[in-house]
Amino acid sequence: MTLSLWRYSHLALAVVSSLFLLVASVTAVILAVEPIAHQTKGFAVENLDEVSLAESITGLKKNYDEVFSLEVELSGFVKASVLTEDFETKDIYINPKTGEKLGEVAKRPEIYSFATNLHRSLFLKSIGRFFVGLVSLLLFLIAITGIFLLAKRQGGIKKIFSKVQKEYFEMRYHVILSRIFFIPIVIVALTGVYLSAEKFELLPNTSAEFQENIASEETQFFENLSEIPFFNETKLSEIKKVDFPFSEDAEDYFHIALNDREIKLNQQTGAIVSRAEYPFVAIASRFSLILHTGEGSVLWSIILLIASASIIFFMYSGFVMTLKRRKKVVANSVMPNKDECEFVILVGSETGTTFDFATRLYNALTHSGKQVFMTEPNNYSVYAEAKHILFLTATYGEGEAPTNARKFEPLFKTINQPNKINYSVVGFGSLEYPNYCEFAIKIQSLLQSKTGFESVLPLYKIDNADFTDFQKWAKKYSEKLAIPLKIETPKPTKKPKLISFEVLKRTELNVDDTFLIQLKPKRKRKFTSGDLLSVFPDASGIARQYSIAKMDDSILLSIKKHEFGKGSNFLFGLQAGDSLKAAIETNPDFHFPKKTDSAILIANGTGIAPFLGMVHERKNAHIQLLWGGRTQNSSAIYDSYLMFEDFRNKNLHVQKCFSREASKKYVQDLVAQSGNKILNTVKNNGCIMICGSLSMQHGVLEVLEEILKKNPSLSLDVLMQKGQLKMDCY
Numbered sequence: 061m062t063l064s065l066w067r068y069s070h071l072a073l074a075v076v077s078s079l080f081l082l083v084a085s086v087t088a089v090i091l092a093v094e095p096i097a098h099q100t101k102g103f104a105v106e107n108l109d110e111v112s113l114a115e116s117i118t119g120l121k122k123n124y125d126e127v128f129s130l131e132v133e134l135s136g137f138v139k140a141s142v143l144t145e146d147f148e149t150k151d152i153y154i155n156p157k158t159g160e161k162l163g164e165v166a167k168r169p170e171i172y173s174f175a176t177n178l179h180r181s182l183f184l185k186s187i188g189r190f191f192v193g194l195v196s197l198l199l200f201l202i203a204i205t206g207i208f209l210l211a212k213r214q215g216g217i218k219k220i221f222s223k224v225q226k227e228y229f230e231m232r233y234h235v236i237l238s239r240i241f242f243i244p245i246v247i248v249a250l251t252g253v254y255l256s257a258e259k260f261e262l263l264p265n266t267s268a269e270f271q272e273n274i275a276s277e278e279t280q281f282f283e284n285l286s287e288i289p290f291f292n293e294t295k296l297s298e299i300k301k302v303d304f305p306f307s308e309d310a311e312d313y314f315h316i317a318l319n320d321r322e323i324k325l326n327q328q329t330g331a332i333v334s335r336a337e338y339p340f341v342a343i344a345s346r347f348s349l350i351l352h353t354g355e356g357s358v359l360w361s362i363i364l365l366i367a368s369a370s371i372i373f374f375m376y377s378g379f380v381m382t383l384k385r386r387k388k389v390v391a392n393s394v395m396p397n398k399d400e401c402e403f404v405i406l407v408g409s410e411t412g413t414t415f416d417f418a419t420r421l422y423n424a425l426t427h428s429g430k431q432v433f434m435t436e437p438n439n440y441s442v443y444a445e446a447k448h449i450l451f452l453t454a455t456y457g458e459g460e461a462p463t464n465a466r467k468f469e470p471l472f473k474t475i476n477q478p479n480k481i482n483y484s485v486v487g488f489g490s491l492e493y494p495n496y497c498e499f500a501i502k503i504q505s506l507l508q509s510k511t512g513f514e515s516v517l518p519l520y521k522i523d524n525a526d527f528t529d530f531q532k533w534a535k536k537y538s539e540k541l542a543i544p545l546k547i548e549t550p551k552p553t554k555k556p557k558l559i560s561f562e563v564l565k566r567t568e569l570n571v572d573d574t575f576l577i578q579l580k581p582k583r584k585r586k587f588t589s590g591d592l593l594s595v596f597p598d599a600s601g602i603a604r605q606y607s608i609a610k611m612d613d614s615i616l617l618s619i620k621k622h623e624f625g626k627g628s629n630f631l632f633g634l635q636a637g638d639s640l641k642a643a644i645e646t647n648p649d650f651h652f653p654k655k656t657d658s659a660i661l662i663a664n665g666t667g668i669a670p671f672l673g674m675v676h677e678r679k680n681a682h683i684q685l686l687w688g689g690r691t692q693n694s695s696a697i698y699d700s701y702l703m704f705e706d707f708r709n710k711n712l713h714v715q716k717c718f719s720r721e722a723s724k725k726y727v728q729d730l731v732a733q734s735g736n737k738i739l740n741t742v743k744n745n746g747c748i749m750i751c752g753s754l755s756m757q758h759g760v761l762e763v764l765e766e767i768l769k770k771n772p773s774l775s776l777d778v779l780m781q782k783g784q785l786k787m788d789c790y
């Protein structure tokens with residue numbers, strides 16, 4: 061089944077059941093609190109398997125004139141219904157060894173009774189019960205379609221627990237929580253269906269049938285109940301409930317419900333006069349009730365509570381995700397006439413991210429005075445005035461088209477454009493998938509093969525919706541077409557927490573206009589190398605981020621000063637002793653793995669910064685640091701740090717190369733030379749980390765791909781899934 065079919069089934073089921081599901085989930089959250097609150101009363105008795113029924117009966121008889129029943133709750137509380145000295149019938153919790161009262165059974169709080177009625181039948185009696193049963197079934201189907209959707213999304217059932225891509229909050233947590241709560245939700249849904257089926261008598265009879273007169277002929281009379289062998293041999297852990305005889309008449313029996321059977325017992329002879337084994341359905345019903353309500357287990361009640369709350373979150377996040385997807389499609393409907401536009405942007409997108417980029421491009425072209433039409437590839441048609449086509453597309457499944465681009469290929473083959481078309485394809489994908497940007501590659505060759513279509517730029521691939529990379533492409537495109545394009549920067553989603561830093565030192569510029577700056581947080585802060593420092597150089601609120609090297613309790617940044625770079629000029633303007641406010645953002649995807657003590661660190665230019673911190677923090681690790689710069693002098697500002705670490709750690713090996721001097725090498729050449737070392741590191745669960753420019757990253761990945769081919773079980777995506785390949789490039 062295709063991704064979209066799973067998605068539509070999942071969505072349709074959720075919409076149909078949403079209102080009932082919301083009521084059921086909210087009431088389930090309330091009801092899950094009940095067993096937890098109950099347990100906190102503290103009347104649970106430990107070691108019920110060491111207390112005999114005889115002890116409890118004796119204790120009760122000693123303390124009360126009359127005893128009507130004794131019940132052992134799943135919570136471990138022992139409850140008795142007794143007649144007190146004041147001739148009052150009371151339900152009390154007792155100490156089963158002595159029969160003494162521990163506390164009174166309180167009336168069930170109104171909120172739980174209300175929630176139970178609403179949860180079970182929506183106050184609609186049988187019709188309500190039917191709907192609740194149906195909603196439980198729908199919940200089960202939603203969970204199943206959801207898990208298939210998740211498997212598709214993650215690239216296969218085996219990858220369900222692999223890393224979740226960087227997505228917006230609702231989508232990310234919809235994925236993360238669905239993995240955690242799938243099993244509890246399936247249990248709740250199935251037990252809900254079972255309990256409803258039971259109420260509608262769709263299951264075989266659950267009541268126990270007694271076999272009468274099974275007592276033997278030999279009879280012995282007992283003066284004292286405590287002498288009856290059954291009472292002595294049976295422990296409270298085996299008991300559910302004991303109903304005491306109303307009179308001393310021999311025909312009035314003890315009615316005892318045990319965990320697996322019920323018996324009637326003669327109070328004078330102690331003989332079991334009849335017995336009934338519970339049918340399997342009755343045991344299954346009890347088990348379903350326990351699983352569905354959490355009764356008797358605080359831990360399971362807490363899991364049920366969180367799982368029920370997570371259903372409410374799934375409804376909210378699913379709604380937001382659908383809305384986001386719809387918004388992108390709606391945006392298409394306010395386009396100018398397609399036959400009046402010189403530029404056509406085709407957007408292949410499943411979850412909407414590519415639409416965000418396309419809309420920025422659309423706005424930039426429109427601001428430059430161009431007539432632009434943006435649409436989905438499935439709507440491809442003849443464009444009377446079009447001279448430029450920009451195809452921005454994501455890739456899904458195993459290199460497949462997103463749903464809104466599936467029909468493009470046949471359409472494209474049959475439709476001819478009246479004008480010569482200059483095109484550019486931008487692929488949005490993720491290196492975590494084996495077929496990186498595969499659909500964009502297909503589109504590039506499809507367009508290439510058509511007469512009248514001319515490529516203005518080579519295919520450009522963007523990993524993980526990297527905005528900076530997109531801006532680079534836009535710059536190239538703008539230069540090629542000589543159109544000024546100002547791509548709007550995305551607004552930061554949440555305001556980061558600013559903290560004060562003191563500048564400890566700042567170097568002068570080196571030959572590459574690069575400098576180092578060392579900052580110390582004025583208050584103690586937790587951070588590590590690879591985290592990011594967000595600096596806000598002006599009032600726009602737009603952050604400039606720099607990768608952090610942790611040097612004991614201070615931060616070292618390596619920054620290239622750009623002529624008009626706001627962040628770099630702001631930081632270069634600071635002197636030792638100055639203060640600034642900035643925010644530390646944790647970046648766990650680029651931390652040196654805690655459990656690894658070997659790594660290959662690959663960087664060019666200022667990308668070395670986090671690695672300086674990592675070698676400092678992990679002074680005993682086996683590290684090969686490969687660094688590429690322009691000239692020998694480029695590395696001078698880092699040398700004192702590297703020499704110091706080299707001196708401290710005999711397992712650190714630093715290799716440098718220079719692209720403008722001597723043998724003119726790039727860091728990818730060093731990577732190629734280190735093939736065996738890389739394979740060994742990976743084999744020994746070591747890690748490869750890359751930091752620096754995107755073009756260096758692309759080059760290094762190509763070389764790495766070649767190296768990994770020597771071991772058929774390895775590939776870039778396998779390493780990424782295992783957290784053995786980490787990248788932070790810009």
Ligand SMILES: Cc1cc2nc3c(=O)[nH]c(=O)nc-3n(C[C@H](O)[C@H](O)[C@H](O)COP(=O)(O)O)c2cc1C
Nearest residue numbers: 213409410411412413414454455489490493496497
């Ligand atoms: C289920 C799923 C499958 C994916 N498959 C691939 C793939 O095969 N190759 C690839 O490069 N990217 C793949 N990706 C990554 C997306 O193409 C990438 O995140 C893209 O930016 C999403 O764009 P969109 O939000 O516009 O759909 C996949 C993502 C998901 C969720």
